[in-house]
Amino acid sequence: LFTGYILRGDNTGTSAGMIAENIINTIPLLGQMLDDLFFSISGSGLRKVYVHHVITFDFFLLLCAWSHLRIYRVNVQDHKVLIAAMLIFSIFVSAPLEPEHLGTTYIAGPWFFLGLQELLRYIHPFLAGVAMPGIFLIALLAAHPGGGKKSIFLWVMALLLGANAVLSCVAWLR
Numbered sequence: 001l002f003t004g005y006i007l008r009g010d011n012t013g014t015s016a017g018m019i020a021e022n023i024i025n026t027i028p029l030l031g032q033m034l035d036d037l038f039f040s041i042s043g044s045g046l047r048k049v050y051v052h053h054v055i056t057f058d059f060f061l062l063l064c065a066w067s068h069l070r071i072y073r074v075n076v077q078d079h080k081v082l083i084a085a086m087l088i089f090s091i092f093v094s095a096p097l098e099p100e101h102l103g104t105t106y107i108a109g110p111w112f113f114l115g116l117q118e119l120l121r122y123i124h125p126f127l128a129g130v131a132m133p134g135i136f137l138i139a140l141l142a143a144h145p146g147g148g149k150k151s152i153f154l155w156v157m158a159l160l161l162g163a164n165a166v167l168s169c170v171a172w173l174r
Contacts, residue, residue: 023129115164
């Protein structure tokens with residue numbers, strides 16, 4: 001999702017790529033190596049982002065979804081109307097790519113990044129872009145239904161989601 005957002009190539013996508021590259025460079029010891037592996041937008045443009053978007057993330061998606069794909073079969077014949085409607089819609093409605101705006105001083109990300117964007121205004125990029133999402137992911141994994149004491153992790157997730165909602169509202173009102 002995020003790599004596709006960067007690959008749009010418009011002003012907002014380019015800015016998002018530069019922000020992501022700067023956030024990943026704040027990781028001690030590994031930041032530069034991870035940037036060279038995943039982004040390196042300032043050095044190689046969008047080539048690495050495109051390769052990961054098309055190959056790497058599709059491989060991980062297939063790996064994660066493989067057991068579900070084997071169990072739940074979808075018959076294309078049952079969805080002819082939906083497929084035709086989506087095809088017709090995509091032919092007549094163009095994607096909302098914004099043109100370059102000269103002199104733009106504030107670029108708002110999509111709704112799902114507004115909280116992170118606002119958090120970057122107040123705390124160090126490592127804490128906002130690496131530590132906070134990492135804490136959320138650890139709490140999410142620890143709150144797995146098979147786990148024992150998961151209530152504290154559910155509270156951590158609720159707190160972080162609530163903070164993200166408040167920050168998203170603040171950014172949206174900006």
